[in-house]
Amino acid sequence: MFSTVLVANRGEIAVRVIRTLRELGVRSVAVFSDADADARHVREADTAVRIGPAAAAESYLSVERLLDAARRSGAEAIHPGYGFLAENAGFAQACAEAGLAFIGPPAKAISLMGDKIRAKETVKAAGVPVVPGSSGSGLSDAELVAAAEEIGMPVLLKPSAGGGGKGMRLVRDAGLLAEEIAAARREARSSFGDDTLLVERWVDRPRHIEIQVLADSYGNVVHLGERECSLQRRHQKVIEEAPSVLLTPELRASMGAAAVEAARSCGYVGAGTVEFIVPGGDPSSYYFMEMNTRLQVEHPVTELITGLDLVEQQLRVASGAELGFGQADVTLTGHAVEARVCAEDPARGFLPSGGTVLALSEPSGGSVRTDSGLVAGVDTGSTYDPMLSKVIAYGPDRATALRILRGALADTVILGVQTNTGFLRRLLAHPDVVSGNLDTGLVERDLSTLLPEGVPPEVFAAAALLAAHRPALPSPSGNWVDPFGAGDGWRLGGTPAWTVHHFRLPGQEPVSVRSRPSGAETELLLAEGSGAPARGRIVSRVEDRVTVELDGVTHTFSHARSPEGTWLGRDGDSWHVQAHDPVTAALSGRGHAGAETLAAPMPGTVTVVKVAVGDKVTAGQSLLVVEAMKMEHVISAPHSGTVAELDVSPGTTVAMDQVLAVVTPDEPRGEEEEGK
Structure with a gap:
């Protein structure tokens, strides 16, 4: 076994690899860009080496800087994780030439399977069916x-x-x-x-089934069963589980044998995944799609049902050891389901989000495992992949695993960054998901039923109660408390006045909530249509949790404050309630909601600008492209008109809701002009 291993990655996968290295007594070396100087993987590694600025091309994608970090830290091997250079044949070859063990397959296997065209031709020659x-x-x-x-x-x-x-x-x-x-x-x-x-x-209503394989350098190849990865959105996996309810023992053996042949056909060594597309109506007609020559994001579900640590197996194989077991020794026990928690906002079309983690609570222990790269106080940014963590549940059967995972997601608190955690809970409760009637189009087909139905009134009530119960401000001398510094409606005499709280959530219209003291409670006038009026009070406040009673019903929220407002979270959903000053908005003359204004829907970088000031545009014409977390979003003209302002250029970094451009609409032609 190696004595020192460099982990050429970041986030949750770097933390996960470091955990196994620690358990094996192997010294770990983390690498980090300037954006990750205080990241969790840096804190947990034995040694950390800076490799460059935030841009991935100058840090995590720089072969030269990674090899230099390995040389300076005394590493004998490099684990690439997944993403970045994990499937880069040039990187694997460079490691070999530098005398470093690459904890993955040979460069030739990466090159062959990394080219989907050559990969299909190769496995087809080995008798594996292809699309x-x-x-x-x-x-x-x-x-x-x-x-x-x-x-x-x-x-x-x-x-x-x-x-x-x-x-x-x-x-x-x-x-x-x-x-x-x-x-x-x-x-x-x-x-x-x-x-x-x-x-x-394109195969309509397909299922996505992948087979985990392990191979050593002595010609031994085994498969570890399948993973069901059919729950996807925009071709990105959302929920994964093992085993699949679709496969019979006979079909599992058949697909497993095909995966082993695919691995043999390219001289594979290490842990890899062979992915198949399976027609839902005819599971026996499966087709090879591709082979991922690395550890997969969803590998924990296989670990939980097989009892094997796949990172440990990678390390042992890379150090020259045999697998030590055969196909007959592999058994699948119980059921495991994984959910990917990502920095994205389902209510805004799953646009990438970012921000500082203000409060964090992640479930673990017992039947729940969380693989995470998060730590409170760290800025997630929008430079890298949006996945923040993975929550995995294990049970003796599928129904139990699903139930445990829903509860674990409800207990997941990530405030300061909008995530998809609530969406994942709703998806796991979908009748077809519960029954196992899955296909890759299910999420997109039923997306409207999986999104939140607006902001619950108790969220605005909690925000108003927190605002109304702020302590009065002490005087500069600190000797007494100024009653006029409290926003509680206090008056020198008479009935307390109503205090008006103006709130807005990103991308939504502002709302107003009125509050005033009423005995031990607070009387509330909530936003129109949200069940106003109401009476509520703060029952308890312990660290970052507050229990609010509203009309006799109690609600417990996680909460945290940021310079922009208050974050409230419950059952996996979270809301960023921002203070809104209608006077300032009116004086600005151009609010976010203005029909002429085009604002950034997410924090990111402008990559394409297709127009200039003065250009005539038509409704729906694409004007700019904003990219964040490897996702493109096209900004289109809301109406026909003229580009009056253009505040960005290619390469400009923008914040959410930042003004990008202004398109002045064409003047409607009058009847007299139309008749000419």
């Missing part, structure tokens, strides 16, 4: 269009060099092929540095 699609590498846009028309719509555009859903586009309308190919190439180039695409037949 019908284009053939040949380096196809031009015109050749891709021709291939799609030959296959027949709908088709799926896929980057040849990458995975994880990045750059994938489902195209049902042939007229949109050119535009979608251009967008897919942009995203593929940004994510993988290679914009080569292929096109495949």
Whole structure:
């Protein structure tokens, strides 16, 4: 076994690898960019080395800087985690040439399976069924269009060099092929540095089943059963579980054997995953999609049902050991389900979010495991992937595991950053998810039922109560408390006055809540349509939790304050309630909600600007592209008109709700002018 291993990654996977290294008594070396100087993986490693500025290209994607960090720290091996350079054949080869063990497959296997076109041809020759699609590498846009028309719509555009859903586009309308190919190439180039695409037949209502394989350098290859990854949004996995309710023992053995042959066909060594697409109506007609030559995000569910530590197996194989067990020794016990917690806002179309983690509570122990890279006080930013953590539950059966996971997500508190935790709880309770009737289109099909139904009135009530119960401000001398510093409606004589609290949530219209003392309680006039009036009080406040009683019903919130307002969270959902000054907004002459104003829907970077001041535009015309966490968002003209202001250029970093441009609408023509 190695004595020192450098982890060439960040976030939750770096923390997870460091945990196994610690258990094995292996010294861990973390690397970090300037954006991650105070990150959790840096704190937990035995040694940490700075490798550059925040931009991934100058830090986590720099082979030279990573190798230099390994040399300076005395590392004997490098674990790439997943993402960044984990499937980069050049990096694996550079490690070998530098005398470092790459904890992954040989460079030749990465190169072969990393090219989806060559991978399909290779496994097809080994007898593994593949999805019908284009053939040949380096196809031009015109050749891709021709291939799609030959296959027949709908088709799926896929980057040849990458995975994880990045750059994938489902195209049902042939007229949109050119535009979608251009967008897919942009995203593929940004994510993988290679914009080569292929096109495949789209299988309607498919299931996504993947097989975990392990191989050593002595020719031993085994599979560890399957994972069901059919719950996806925009081709990104959301919930994963093991085993799948779809597979019979016979089908599991058949797909497992196909996965082993796929691994053998490329001379694979280490932990890898062979992914299959399975028609829901005919599971026996499965097709090879791709092989991921690395550890998968969802590997914990396999660990929980097999009792194997996959990172430990990677380390042992990379150090020259045999697997030590055969296929007959692999047993699957119980059921495990994993949910990916991401920095995104479901209420705003799952746009990436970012911010400082103000309060954090993550469940663990017993039947729950949380793999996380979070720590309170750290800024998550919008530079890297949006996944923050993974919550995994284990049970003797599927129903128990699902129930435990829903409860664990309800106990997950991440305030200061908008997350998808509430959405995940609703998805896990979906009738088809509970019954196991899954396919990759389920989430998109039923998305409207999985989103929050507005802001519950008790959220605004809690915000108003917290504001009304702030302590009075002490005088500068500190000798007495100024009663006029309290926002509680106190008067020198008579009935307490109503105190008006103006609130807004990002992307929503402002609301007003009135409060005034009424004995031991506070009388509230909530926003119109939210059940006003009401009476409430703060029952208890312990650290970052507050219990609020509203009309006889108690609600316990996690809460934290930030310069912009108050974060409130309950049952996995969270709300950023911001103070709103209507006078200031009116004086500014141009609020966020203005019809002429185009604001950033998420924190990120402007990558494309297609117009200039003075340009005439039409309604729906794309004007700018904002990218955050490897996701593109097109900003379109809300109406026909003229670009009056343009406040950004390519490369500009923007905050959520920051003004990007102003489009003045065309003046409507009068009847007399129309008649000319």
